[in-house]
Amino acid sequence: MKIKAAVLNEIKTPYAIEELNLSEIREDEVLVKMVASGICHSDDVVRTGDSPYMFPVVLGHEGSGIIEKVGASVRGFKPGDHVVLSYKYCGHCDNCLTGVPASCEDWAALNMSGIREDGTPYFQREDGSVVHNFFAQSSFSTYSIVYERNLTKVDLSADLRLVGPLGCGFLTGSGTVRNGLKPEPGSTVAVFGTGAVGLAAMMAAKISGCTKIIGVDIHDHRLETAKELGATHTINSKGIDVVAEIRKLTGGKGVNYTVDTTGVPQVIRASIEALAIGGTAAPVAASKPIELNTINDLTMFNRTIKGVLMGNAVPQLSIPQLIEFFQAGSFSFDKLVKFYKFEEINEAANDSLSGKTIKPVMIIDESYVPGK
Known part of the structure; x- marks a missing residue:
């Protein structure tokens, strides 16, 4: 045809x-x-x-x-x-x-x-x-x-003009948090990059009960959107030490979880360095290689880097759940x-x-x- x-x-x-x-x-x-x-x-x-x-x-x-x-x-x-x-x-x-x-x-x-x-x-x-x-x-x-x-x-009530991105971008962001990182209620998370994947991750962090959700970007208008959708704190990282800022917000500890959606090597490094002891980083964007000292960056702090593809989601389960969250006003x-x-x-x-x-x-x- x-x-x-x-x-x-x-x-x-x-x-x-x-x-x-x-x-x-x-x-x-x-x-x-x-x-x-x-x-x-x-x-x-x-x-x-x-x-x-x-x-x-x-x-x-x-x-x-x-x-x-x-x-x-x-x-x-x-x-x-x-x-x-x-x-x-x-x-x-x-x-x-x-x-x-x-x-x-x-x-x-x-x-x-x-x-x-x-x-x-x-x-x-x-x-x-x-x-x-x-x-x-x-x-x-x-x-x-x-x-x-x-x-x-x-369901026929779902607007097909809206729901397509639930098959990848929004699925990846939300699933990275809910299925990959699985943050405990009361835990802390920083999301680097406030595009579609990053904002979906923040909404999922709020649904999961995280008490500090830190959005990091270089665009103020995107950070304002992040505040509307679940970020408790935002950082414009242009020209500042973002790791130091995250530590200030967490009593010097760092966050339990980070998600990088930028794919920028120096930002990915920051997402690892901003972790607390025992923290987990999930870099989900296409990236060039980064330098990593496994002893100093990971082992000495008991940190983990976790790969999460497509939000580790089963689409046939997760997409209807996301539509329900949307209808309830939380996504x-x-x-x-x-x-x-x-x-x-x-x-x-x-x-x-x-x-x-x-x-x-x-x-x-x-x-x-x-x-x-």
Whole structure:
């Protein structure tokens, strides 16, 4: 079938809206008509070349939409279901079977190969050339082929224009706190970077009962947003010793937990140095290498650095929980969203990179009416 998609042909080039051929779905696949898609930092780092990938490619991995067609072996979904898309996992490796699909042994192959496992493409141009898939989703398109484990069914009352980012950015931030760090009520946390992931982490810290939630950034307007969404204290780290400031706020001890969402090596170092004895740091952003003295930075203070991919979340459990938190007023991610038309994808992407917009969301199907 003919579809429209935003194709990235090379690094550091604009997206181009093109007509592509989408293959027929197979028995284990699902055809989704996209309603909206968020733009995530992971899309940005592919576009800028900081994360190598295959070109040309249809990016996007924060999609939401309505199921158009299901393959013969698909049992959990039907046409008309409203869904949020997230990552794909195998479901049968040791990690999937023990409830940690974000650690799926085949995670990279399933999400980052750009084509099907048998080597056939999802997207092609009229001349037969391949346009690669991304995150087993490619939500920067009017239609896409996904799999049952990519999907989380949501109630018709959920606004599909809003909930797409729950599949990655907001899932990663909240899950890093709730599933990865698991802070005890009364503990302290500092979040470095107050973009979508960082603000989701702060909201999750508030839900978890942390008594000091410190937001760190270099933009005052973002720190004001952090205060609205759960930060008890904020620090503009431009030109100051942020570690010393965090220690002042914690009686000289440092914080129990830190989350770095910036990927900036010196900021990651600060997130480790700001830990109290026995503290844990979770760096979740794409980063260049950092220098680390394991004795002085970790062992002598009994500190831990914890890797957390996709918030260690099971999307089918966490996404409905986040929607419930949103409906209860404790996870107000809608305050971070700005809508764009699909044709405005380059403006949206540039606003994301510059920090002008915390979470750009493109409305791909403008005929969609919430609740229907």
